Amino acid sequence: MKCKRCRRADAAVELPSHHAAFCSDCFFVFFRRQVTEGIRKLRLLAPADRVLVCVSGGKDSLVLWDVLIDAGYETEGLYIDLGIEGYSARSKEKVLAYAASRGKTPIVVELAKEGVPIPEAARCARMQECSVCGTVKRYFFNRVAAEGKFTVVATGHNLDDETARLLGNLLHWQRDHLARQHPLLPGADGGLVRKVKPLWRVSEVETAAYGFLKGIDYVTEECPMSEDATSLVYKEALSRIEDRMPGTRIVFYQGFLDPSNPLRKRPETATPEDAPGADVVHGTEVAAGEGEGTARTCVECGTATFTETCSFCRLKERVRKARSLRAATVSR
């Protein structure tokens, strides 16, 4: 199979959803265009932005960082060490190696030092690991961005992630979540930083192919905590549809983002679910607060929240109580 763009080299990547196949050089051009077009169309980033790229060591986040650096954006990486035995050490190694190859040093937050390593925090708080992880990550994304004077936080969510979440929200008629789902979550006064998902137009196969061809060494193993994530069920369903009808996923998502779609209204300001205090259950955002409210600061840590105490501080308190209870039981 020959490249559909240069018509000379053998194709390395076949993309049925675009009726195309590309050699590696032409695929780089295609991929970067897809990302920059996604940024331009929804005005996700401005040239003057200071971008905090959240990197996990997986393909999507490292590819996102790579593309943004190549596009000339001012970026820094943020890696959150989740405290998951083995997995966290391996993913951190990949992040540090990639950052070094681009002359960067990522900001590292270690949850064990912060008192909330994910496995223990989930056990103590009797919550699902993905839910705890979402709460903690959002808190640190926002806190690090605000402290470091970043104007925007970028995450590596891709088309597959976004359509899986859309399908989940539709199947459960989560109208509030549908109204807010968008690659751009606006910031708000009080320290809520804007969040963007510049990879919303590219699929997982495309990011994996880009990462491989660019020689980005990413962690290929899955987070051991996400094995039973419901988002995987939605992803598989959509993937089977895509097998039979290539291009369905992008049509599904672009149709949803159409401003005339009555299911969603584009938020002009942040809502409680955008705050670090919102909970996430397997990719579906769930409000932590009691509905809409006004932004204020957490009485414990001073971060932006819509409730008196942010959900991160509430989580920390639950973990602290569980630890003291356990210590008391052991000493008896």
Add this chain to the structure above:
Amino acid sequence: MAHPMEKTRSIKETTINTMERTRISVFLLGENDLGYLTPRPGETQLFRGDTMYNERMITVRLSQKKKELELPGPRRVMDLLAEAGVRPTTVIVTQGRKLLTKDHRVEDGATIDVISVVSGG
């Protein structure tokens, strides 16, 4: 219809039939004749623990499943994936530093890696 995964077994699992197959191959070929063979009726692959194993087969490494298969070639990537029970849209397939398209013909003796692209959570 049998699930495609039922056909694919790990090397470890299949060595249990080694003794039985050794007897068959010695009877058919003589002890030193280990030339190219097509799989037995009803089977489409051979295994390293098998005396009928052909050194020049295709090695398919499924790292996420911690599994390695030996399949007879030459065959297209999409056929190898079907044999391994993997849907082509959920993986990328590589050979060394080369990315393979699904219609790429893999020759005997080659080693390919099947890398899942699906991330969860």
